[in-house]
Amino acid sequence: MSYILVVNPTMLGDAGMPYGGVFMATAIIAGLGSIAMGLWAKLPLALAPGMGTNAFFTYVVVAQMGYSWQEALAAGIIAGVMFLIISLTGVRKMIMEAVPTNLRYAIGAGIGFFIAFIGLRNAGIIVPDAGTLVKLTDFSQPMVWLALFGIVLVFVLHALKFRFSIIVSIFTTAVIGIIFGSIFPKAGLPALPALADFNYKPLADLSITAKGFVEGFASANLWRWDLILVIISFTFVDMFDTMGTFMACAGPAGLIKEDGSMEGADRGLLVDSGATVIGSMLGTPVTTTYIESSAGIAAGARSGFAAIVVGLLFFLSILLFPVIQIFSHPAVTAMALVLVGVLMAQQLKNIEWENAGVAIFAFMTIIITVLTYSIANGIAFGFVFYTVMMLAQKKWKEVHPVMYVMSGVFIAYYILQAIF
Numbered sequence: 001m002s003y004i005l006v007v008n009p010t011m012l013g014d015a016g017m018p019y020g021g022v023f024m025a026t027a028i029i030a031g032l033g034s035i036a037m038g039l040w041a042k043l044p045l046a047l048a049p050g051m052g053t054n055a056f057f058t059y060v061v062v063a064q065m066g067y068s069w070q071e072a073l074a075a076g077i078i079a080g081v082m083f084l085i086i087s088l089t090g091v092r093k094m095i096m097e098a099v100p101t102n103l104r105y106a107i108g109a110g111i112g113f114f115i116a117f118i119g120l121r122n123a124g125i126i127v128p129d130a131g132t133l134v135k136l137t138d139f140s141q142p143m144v145w146l147a148l149f150g151i152v153l154v155f156v157l158h159a160l161k162f163r164f165s166i167i168v169s170i171f172t173t174a175v176i177g178i179i180f181g182s183i184f185p186k187a188g189l190p191a192l193p194a195l196a197d198f199n200y201k202p203l204a205d206l207s208i209t210a211k212g213f214v215e216g217f218a219s220a221n222l223w224r225w226d227l228i229l230v231i232i233s234f235t236f237v238d239m240f241d242t243m244g245t246f247m248a249c250a251g252p253a254g255l256i257k258e259d260g261s262m263e264g265a266d267r268g269l270l271v272d273s274g275a276t277v278i279g280s281m282l283g284t285p286v287t288t289t290y291i292e293s294s295a296g297i298a299a300g301a302r303s304g305f306a307a308i309v310v311g312l313l314f315f316l317s318i319l320l321f322p323v324i325q326i327f328s329h330p331a332v333t334a335m336a337l338v339l340v341g342v343l344m345a346q347q348l349k350n351i352e353w354e355n356a357g358v359a360i361f362a363f364m365t366i367i368i369t370v371l372t373y374s375i376a377n378g379i380a381f382g383f384v385f386y387t388v389m390m391l392a393q394k395k396w397k398e399v400h401p402v403m404y405v406m407s408g409v410f411i412a413y414y415i416l417q418a419i420f
Helices: 004-013 019-041 051-062 069-088 091-098 101-122 142-159 165-183 201-209 212-218 227-250 265-282 293-298 305-328 330-350 356-371 375-392 401-419
Strands: 047-049 126-129 133-136 287-289
Touching: 004 019, 004 047, 004 051, 004 305, 004 330, 019 047, 019 201, 019 265, 019 287, 019 305, 047 051, 047 265, 051 069, 051 101, 051 227, 051 330, 051 375, 069 091, 069 212, 069 227, 069 265, 091 227, 091 401, 101 126, 101 227, 101 330, 101 356, 101 375, 142 165, 142 330, 165 305, 165 330, 201 305, 227 265, 227 287, 227 293, 227 375, 227 401, 265 287, 293 305, 305 330, 356 375, 375 401
Parallel strands: none
Antiparallel strands: 047 287, 126 133
């Protein structure tokens, strides 16, 4: 999970947020959230800002939809409050029952492809093209070769089941980049910061990110009609991520009770949703429960003590900030995004592809997410095509009323978009 300390500030930096402030917010909310999960929910599950939602935050909400990062943080708080209300009531159970498992898997896989595409693009491996929209780079830039080295290295280490594949690959790639960057200073490779820049001053920018949501709520631009799509996307992605992690970790951790429910799930969901609200107030959107918690469970973690240890380590990582900021170069962080994309894409194996209706709405969810560069569009098309396919297969009685309502909301959104 430690890679999030490098990747998250870099990704949100593309939205115009100060690197040091986001780093501080990331470490604090990951520390607080994980410790709360361990102390109160007593679960061996750690939290940190989510990769998928932060990609959505930067490259869709800010870059495409025209919201400022302050307004996007305000939207994240609204989504967190919604998830908190959903967790406190029976609405969560209703939504999880309403949204079919195949659609949840498709949304997760689509986010994986989206994140991997961002990594390849930021590293310069995939570049724009006037004729075909995108194309493979011509490999003339040293940064591309460094990024490819990192991707191959992390793939090999992951295939060998090396536990710290991402963080070791980031460190190794950065060191190699610094060595060659010092030899070829104009090559655009990572470089050691000047001695004067090797300090903790950027962490004070937390004062900027922590007041961002206040400015966001005060902005008239926030209260646009398409805000609902942003909030729904933030809420659903966080909920699906968290519930998916809970389900994946509950069995191996021995947390399944006799009635089939998960021990501590209710408190865990409250911690997750509360962390999203607090995280957005600090300066990093949607905080979620990490599937990497399964590594600790595989090593024997069965109680909240594991999450507490992770939380304390996140706090201690603040001391390493001058060193960690060296690893923020796109060529260095690309492999983390691509590997996370691979891991999320593994959900494809759980989709019932033999069912034509399922195959269609799953495919549309994934392809729209990637080609429109938008998780929100992927979710919307997935909901609508699921409903259409179920009606076409004369299975309308099997569709939960929530799905009809949400499909109607998404269709209305696109109609309004066409009109206004």
